[in-house]
Amino acid sequence: MFEVLGTKILAGVVSLSMLLFSSFKGNDPLISSISTAKTGSYLYLKANLENAFENDFPSIFASGSKIPVHYDLVVHQGSRTVASHRITNTVKFDPTTGIYELKQGNKSPVFTESPEEVKRTLAAFEYSLAYQSAWNKINVKLEAHLPKVHFQQLNKELDLMVLWKYKKPSVKTLIDIRKVF
DSSP: OHHHHHHHHHHHHHHHHHHHTSOOOOOOOEEOOOEEEEETTEEEEEEEEESOSOTTHHHHHTTSSOEEEEEEEEEEETTEEEEEEEEEEEEEEETTTTEEEEEETTSOOEEESOHHHHHHHHHEEEEEEEOOGGGOEEEEEEEEEOOEEEETTTTEEEEGGGGGTTOOOEEEEEEEGGGOO
16 A cells, blocks of 8 residues: 555656656647626626646646646726636645545535546636626726745745746636626
8 A cells, every 4th residue: 555655656756856857848828708697796707728737737736736726807897996806726636545636716625536627627717796787897807827836745846837938818808797698
C-alpha cells in the first residue's frame, strides 16, 4: 500500500518538476460570449473559458497543490459601477486517492477522477446577479486570470499566467435587461 502511495506522489512531483524545468507550450485562452437569463430580480450570467487548460495543465492539476482560476466580473450602469465580484473556481488533486476536488464559486465541492471534468468545471463561469429593473442596460466585463501558486513538493512558486502567455482573457458586452427572458 505504501509503495503505491509513494509511486503516485513521486509521479506527481516528477511530472511537475519536468514542467517547471523544461519548456512549455502555453495556451491561448479566450472567454466565450456571455449568455443571460433572468427570473424575478436575478440576472443569470454564464460564459466558458476556452482553450485554457490544454498542454501543460494536467501536470499542474496532478501536483496536489490547490489551483485557483479567478473570474473578475464588473457591471456598469452608465458611468456607475453597480457590481464588482471575484468568483474563484478551484481544483485540488489527492495523489493518494487519484481524486480531484472541484469547487465552482461558492457551490459545494464535487469529486471526480476525470481530468476532462476538471477542465470543464474550471472553465465554466456562472453567476447570479441581483439587479434593479431601473438599470435597463448594463455593461458587463468578465476577465479571467491565474495566480502565483506555491508548489510545496518543490518549494517553488510559479506564476501560472505563464501558461496563458501572460494574457488575461476577457469579454465585454452590453445587456439590455428588458430584453432578457
